[in-house]
Amino acid sequence: xxxxxxxxxxxxxxxxxxxxxxxxxxxxxxxxxxxxxxxxxxxxxxxxxxxxxxxxxxxxxxxxxxxxxxxxxxxxxxxxxxxxxxxxxxxxxxxxxxxxxxxxxxxxxxxxxxxxxxxxxxxxxxxxxxxxxxxxxxxxxxxxxxxxxxxxxxxxxxxxxxxxxxxxxxxxxxxxxxxxxxxxxxxxxxxxxxxxxxxxxxxxxxxxxxxxxxxxxxxxxxxxxxxxxxxxxxxxxxxxxxxxxxxxxxxxxxxxxxxxxxxxxxxxxxxxxxxxxxxxxxxxxxxxxxxxxxxxxxxxxxxxxxxxxxxxxxxxxxxxxxxxxxxxxxxxxxxxxxxxxxxxxxxxxxxxxxxxxxxxxxxxxxxxxxxxxxxxxxxxxxxxxxxxxxxxxxxxxxxxxxxxxxxxxxxxxxxxxxxxxxxxxxxxxxxxxxxxxxxxxxxxxxxxxxxxxxxxxxxxxxxxxxxxxxxxxxxxxxxxxxxxxxxxxxxxxxxxxxxxxxxxxxxxxxxxxxxxxxxxxxxxxxxxxxxxxxxxxxxxxxxxxxxxxxxxxxxxxxxxxxxxxxxxxxxxxxxx
Numbered sequence: 079x080x081x082x083x084x085x086x087x088x089x090x091x092x093x094x095x096x097x098x099x100x101x102x103x104x105x106x107x108x109x110x111x112x113x114x115x116x117x118x119x120x121x122x123x124x125x126x127x128x129x130x131x132x133x134x135x136x137x138x139x140x141x142x143x144x145x146x147x148x149x150x151x152x153x154x155x156x157x158x159x160x161x162x163x164x165x166x167x168x169x170x171x172x173x174x175x176x177x178x179x180x181x182x183x184x185x186x187x188x189x190x191x192x193x194x195x196x197x198x199x200x201x202x203x204x205x206x207x208x209x210x211x212x213x214x215x216x217x218x219x220x221x222x223x224x225x226x227x228x229x230x231x232x233x234x235x236x237x238x239x240x241x242x243x244x245x246x247x248x249x250x251x252x253x254x255x256x257x258x259x260x261x262x263x264x265x266x267x268x269x270x271x272x273x274x275x276x277x278x279x280x281x282x283x284x285x286x287x288x289x290x291x292x293x294x295x296x297x298x299x300x301x302x303x304x305x306x307x308x309x310x311x312x313x314x315x316x317x318x319x320x321x322x323x324x325x326x327x328x329x330x331x332x333x334x335x336x337x338x339x340x341x342x343x344x345x346x347x348x349x350x351x352x353x354x355x356x357x358x359x360x361x362x363x364x365x366x367x368x369x370x371x372x373x374x375x376x377x378x379x380x381x382x383x384x385x386x387x388x389x390x391x392x393x394x395x396x397x398x399x400x401x402x403x404x405x406x407x408x409x410x411x412x413x414x415x416x417x418x419x420x421x422x423x424x425x426x427x428x429x430x431x432x433x434x435x436x437x438x439x440x441x442x443x444x445x446x447x448x449x450x451x452x453x454x455x456x457x458x459x460x461x462x463x464x465x466x467x468x469x470x471x472x473x474x475x476x477x478x479x480x481x482x483x484x485x486x487x488x489x490x491x492x493x494x495x496x497x498x499x500x501x502x503x504x505x506x507x508x509x510x511x512x513x514x515x516x517x518x519x520x521x522x523x524x525x526x527x528x529x530x531x532x533x534x535x536x537x538x539x540x541x542x543x544x545x546x547x548x549x550x551x552x553x554x555x556x557x558x559x560x561x562x563x564x565x566x567x568x569x570x571x572x573x574x575x576x577x578x579x580x581x582x583x584x585x586x587x588x589x590x591x592x593x594x595x596x597x598x599x600x601x602x603x604x605x606x607x608x609x610x611x612x613x614x615x616x617x618x619x620x621x622x623x624x625x626x627x628x629x630x631x632x633x634x635x636x637x638x639x640x641x642x643x644x645x646x647x648x649x650x651x652x653x654x
Contacts, residue, residue, distance in 0.1 A: 081394070084420030088386070091344065091424065092379065095355055102352065103359025103371065109259045110232055110252065111364065121258050128254055139245035142595040145233060146588065148249040149226060153193055153584075156222055161189035163215040164207075172209035174283055180206065187572035192216055194583035195223035195465055197317070197324030197435055197558040198575055200567040204306035204327050209281060216324060217313040221265075224320025224353075225256040227467030230587050231357055234471045237594035238495045239365045241601045246594055260353070261320060268315040268349055275345075276338035279311040310335055318349035321465045323435030323558045331425070331438040332414050343417050343438060347425045350434045354463040357470045365495055369613040374473055377618050381462050381625065382455075386427040389444075389451035394419060397445055399651055412443025430455040433465035435558030442545065442561040446645035449561070450637060453548050456557045457518075458629045459511055465556055468583075471590050475507035480617070480624040481610060482507075490610050496602040506593035510586040515632040517581045518550040521574050522636070525550070530570035536563045540647070544640035549575060551633075554582035 108115070114122055129136050140148065163170065164185035168178050180188065184201055191198040192215070201207065207216065229252040236246050273279050285305040292301035310326045314336050317324060324330075331337040337346055355375065362371020396409030413422045417438055425438045430452035441449050455462060461472040478492075482499055485492035492499035525531025525546050535542040545564040552559055553575040560566065566575065611617060647653075 084390070084418070084423075087344075087420055088383070088424065091348065092383070095348065095351060096375075096379075099352065099355035099375070100359045100371075102356035103361075104363055106260060106356060106360045107363035109255055110247075110360070118259065125254055125258055129251075132250070134248075134250045134254075136248060136251045139248050141244040142233070142246055142591045142598075145246055145249050146591045149229065149587070150584070152222075152249075152253075153226060156219060157189050157193045160192060160215045160219055161185050163211055164188055167208045167211045170208065170210045172213070172281070174209075177206060177208050183569045183572040184567060187576045188216075190576045190579050191553075191558065192219035192322070192324060193223055194556055194579045195227055195320070195322055195433075195468070196553060196556040196579045196583070197322045198553050198560070198566075198579065199324050199328075199558070200572055200575070202328035203325060204308075209308060212313060212326060213309060217309075217316065220313065220316040220320050220322040220324070221257055221261055224261060224316070224322065224466045225253050227321075227465055228256045228260075228353070228357070229253055229467070230590055231361075231467035231470040233594050234474060234590055234597075235361050235364045237597035238497060240598050243598050244595070246598055261316065264349075264352075265312075265315040265319050268319060268345075269311045271345060272311045272314055272342060275342040276334075277311040277314055277342065278307060278335045279309050280307055281309060282307040306335075314346070315349070318346050318434065318436060319353060321350060321354065321432050321434040323429065323437075325436065331436045332440070334416075337438055338416075340417060340421055343421045343425060346436070346438075347428050350428050350432050350436065351463055353466045354432050354469045357467065358463075358473075361470060361474075367495060367613075370495065373613040373618065374477070377621055378462050378473065380618075381458075381622060382427060382431050385431070385451050385455055385462075386423055389427055389448050390419065390423045392445050392448040392451075393423060397648060399648060399653065402651070409445055409448070412440035414438060426452055427455065430557060430559060431462040431464075433460045433469065433555060433557045435552065437559050440562060441548075441559060442563045446541075446544075446641040446648060449544065449548075450641040450645075452559065453544070453551060453637070453641065454629065454633075456555045456559075457515065457551050457633045458625060459514055460555055460557075461625065468556065468586070472510060472586070475510040475593075476625060476628070477612065477621060478503055478507045479511065479628075480621045481612060483624065484610055484617075484620060488610075490608050491606075493603060493605075493609050494612060496605065497597055497600045498603060500596070502596040503593050506589040506596075509589040511628060512632075513585045513589075514551075514554040514582045517554040517578050518547070519632075519636065521550045521554070521578055522547050525570075525574065528570070530568065531574075534565040534568055534571060536565065540640050540644040543636075544644065547636055547640055550578055553578040556583050 164180045166179055187200055232252050233246045284307055286302050289301055289303055292299050308326055313326050327333040337343055358375045359371040362368040394408045408419045422439045429436050441452055459472055460468050461476050463469045464472050478494055478499055481494050482492045482504055545561040548561040549564055
């Protein structure tokens with residue numbers, strides 16, 4: 079393992095991203111503004127056929143209430159169908175291994191998880207979900223929930239781009255175009271590439287193989303192993319592209335059937351960040367101010383690389399208790415050797431910043447401050463690229479807060495993209511930024527106060543607190559990754575994490591629509607000497623400061639009792 083080689087690979091990775099994401103961003107802007115490419119005529123024919131069958135008038139736009147109602151109704155219907163599928167999967171097709179129905183609380187939790195784009199998994203896919211549930215339920219929702227997030231971002235973009243109007247687009251048109259022109263084509267070719275790397279794609283029966291060497295587990299002699307099969311590549315592609323994160327297997331992208339090679343690992347990390355990064359440039363193109371796209375991209379990239387560097391440092395230099403035993407080298411516990419330190423840090427930082435939640439390593443085994451990095455990235459509130467759509471409207475909310483605070487300090491009129499920032503925009507931004515944090519802290523307190531919450535903690539002391547805190551930070555921010563030492567498949571955790579996912583997803587979405595309804599009615603105000611430039615280096619530094627302060631004020635006390643205290647104990651050689 080070579081530090082300089084890892085640094086070079088990081089630079090190459092983000093260099094390629096910086097080249098491709100503006101191109102995809104422009105493509106998406108053209109799609110959503112109706113400027114379709116001639117080569118896309120076959121897809122256009124399919125699109126028009128769908129509208130004809132469903133009776134959709136693509137020229138008719140909706141106001142914010144109509145759009146929001148359509149979005150929420152569609153998501154509720156998706157939840158209901160998936161919940162019933164999981165609740166009765168035993169009786170449905172493609173159940174070769176007679177997998178039983180999920181319990182009501184697990185089905186409730188899983189359905190909410192996939193509808194909200196969280197993909198928190200309190201179940202093991204290979205033993206508790208049938209092929210039918212995986213394909214028609216979970217994989218399908220990976221497309222639908224991703225498209226739902228993107229169209230919410232589109233509404234906010236149009237609110238800035240338009241003036242003196244109540245119309246913000248048509249939900250069904252935006253949703254259909256997102257799936258047909260963006261998600262399906264990229265997911266299809268990505269799945270083919272993953273198959274070429276060794277990701278499996280079949281409907282075969284599970285394979286039983288002879289072990290090279292039998293072993294005694296304390297009760298029996300084990301001489302065989304059962305290898306799960308399934309249509310993995312098709313689900314893996316959209317799981318990453320849509321920043322969903324729920325693995326076909328319990329080990330997620332650490333499993334060799336999901337992520338077999340170093341090249342597949344880099345490719346999967348790239349899929350996670352591709353659309354969130356591209357949507358930033360879509361924002362710039364659609365608002366006719368490409369500088370804003372490049373500015374937001376630069377700020378997000380800086381913060382992401384800063385956190386990556388911190389995690390790499392603490393994981394490379396490892397645990398001093400282990401070093402006292404004479405064991406040198408990087409801290410590889412919980413990591414796949416085929417990915418190495420660089421591949422692990424790249425993937426873990428991206429999946430938590432982008433709010434994907436897929437993992438190629440076990441965060442629960444990281445060093446205390448190494449594990450604090452993914453927890454911190456999630457706790458910032460989906461603003462460092464973030465989930466598809468949700469990352470963009472989260473960051474714009476933070477920009478509005480930064481503009482407002484700066485305006486108060488220097489006496490300038492709060493404006494962003496030539497629109498005045500007033501009380502309605504501020505209230506909406508505050509709701510968007512604080513909802514997940516308040517939800518996570520309240521539910522963590524409840525879990526630590528009740529026997530139902532405490533009974534699932536497998537590790538005592540500060541690490542046990544970190545496991546519970548991470549669970550609620552992850553679910554309330556629609557990430558879905560976990561410190562897996564927590565037994566989350568209980569009625570208490572299935573219900574409370576389900577509520578965290580619902581609140582963390584839909585309260586901010588409602589606030590986005592409320593903000594958009596105000597912005598779209600406003601006229602564009604020409605820049606004046608009192609207007610604060612929002613694309614400069616100075617404002618970039620100010621924005622990073624606001625991001626860090628808001629994150630620190632929300633979670634620093636809790637972090638002090640969890641990973642920070644655990645780190646201090648580790649330095650003293652104390653184990654619990």
